[in-house]
Amino acid sequence: MKRLEIDGISKRYGDVIALADMTFDVRAGEIFGFVGSNGAGKTTTMRIILGVLASDGGQVRWDGTAITTDTRRNIGYMPEERGLYPRMRVGEQLVYLARLHGMSQANATAAMREWTDRLGVAARRDDEVQKLSLGNQQRVQLAAALVHDPEILVLDEPFSGLDPVAVDVMSQVLRDKAAHGVPVMFSSHQLDLVERICDRVGIVRSGSMVANGTVNELRSGGEERIIVTVPQARTGWADDLPGVRVLSQENGRTSIELAAGADDQAVLRAALETGPLHEFARQRPSLTELFRDIVSVNGESEGEKA
Numbered sequence: 001m002k003r004l005e006i007d008g009i010s011k012r013y014g015d016v017i018a019l020a021d022m023t024f025d026v027r028a029g030e031i032f033g034f035v036g037s038n039g040a041g042k043t044t045t046m047r048i049i050l051g052v053l054a055s056d057g058g059q060v061r062w063d064g065t066a067i068t069t070d071t072r073r074n075i076g077y078m079p080e081e082r083g084l085y086p087r088m089r090v091g092e093q094l095v096y097l098a099r100l101h102g103m104s105q106a107n108a109t110a111a112m113r114e115w116t117d118r119l120g121v122a123a124r125r126d127d128e129v130q131k132l133s134l135g136n137q138q139r140v141q142l143a144a145a146l147v148h149d150p151e152i153l154v155l156d157e158p159f160s161g162l163d164p165v166a167v168d169v170m171s172q173v174l175r176d177k178a179a180h181g182v183p184v185m186f187s188s189h190q191l192d193l194v195e196r197i198c199d200r201v202g203i204v205r206s207g208s209m210v211a212n213g214t215v216n217e218l219r220s221g222g223e224e225r226i227i228v229t230v231p232q233a234r235t236g237w238a239d240d241l242p243g244v245r246v247l248s249q250e251n252g253r254t255s256i257e258l259a260a261g262a263d264d265q266a267v268l269r270a271a272l273e274t275g276p277l278h279e280f281a282r283q284r285p286s287l288t289e290l291f292r293d294i295v296s297v298n299g300e301s302e303g304e305k306a
């Protein structure tokens with residue numbers, strides 16, 4: 001199976017260590033979610049994969065071979081800063097980009113038609129990019145990443161700012177691409193979405209990969225919680241129970257971490273005393289909860305720390 005390998009990449013900006021031994025891979029046919037706090041190093045990694053930025057050390061490989069300018073032409077890239085010409089018309093621009101990648105005029109036009117159709121911007125082909133809403137510009141940006149039929153997809157926050165319909169359209173396109181054997185990597189802060197559509201997830205902190213696996217693998221490494229729903233429970237009902245740490249209590253739903261060996265039946269009895277019990281369940285943490293555990297550094301972004 002072909003793999004995009006990011007192997008021991010390092011990068012400094014003056015005193016700031018942006019990447020330190022960043023290592024992971026993205027496999028053909030999978031959707032890989034790349035998550036981490038602001039400033040953790042996601043964009044820097046993607047720029048290095050694309051070759052728009054040079055690393056200080058390490059290697060990017062595709063199918064076992066160091067990636068070259070030629071291989072990079074087969075990557076569909078959606079840069080964080082976006083990259084469309086605001087005054088060029090949508091259709092012209094996509095054809096132009098496809099032609100730059102070596103497609104014939106006829107194939108480029110066909111691909112432009114296909115992607116503007118699939119991404120729901122066919123009616124805007126003759127409009128200047130700058131006249132589109134931000135969400136529609138983003139759909140065109142994805143079309144630009146796809147129009148040359150790339151072998152690899154690297155997308156920097158493709159979902160930010162999209163409405164729920166556009167999110168569905170974009171997710172479906174990424175799934176189709178993966179189903180056709182393309183490795184798809186994207187960064188995002190929308191963890192519920194990442195949890196839903198990614199085959200594997202990598203969590204980045206301070207320029208390194210700190211956790212990496214399927215959502216289930218990551219979740220099974222997290223501490224189990226007990227969820228207790230008693231709509232009428234008074235605030236703080238579980239605070240003094242032995243071995244109990246209350247993680248949250250909202251709208252009658254309390255999430256509890258229980259120390260090893262602590263008595264879950266005592267929690268159940270205490271819950272029943274506060275009112276009618278609707279739910280008592282053991283649950284693995286969500287990706288959002290895991291992320292907070294793994295990444296949060298006093299709630300600061302990494303850029304602020306640096």
Ligand SMILES: Nc1ncnc2c1ncn2[C@@H]1O[C@H](COP(=O)(O)OP(=O)(O)OP(=O)(O)O)[C@@H](O)[C@H]1O
Pocket residue numbers: 013016017018036037038039040041042043044045302303306
């Ligand atoms: N051109 C630059 N000059 C100096 N420092 C930079 C430059 N680009 C990035 N950095 C620093 O490198 C680190 C990693 O930044 P990067 O943009 O890769 O993070 P990110 O994970 O993409 O963040 P975000 O989620 O906010 O987009 C940060 O500390 C950032 O301040």
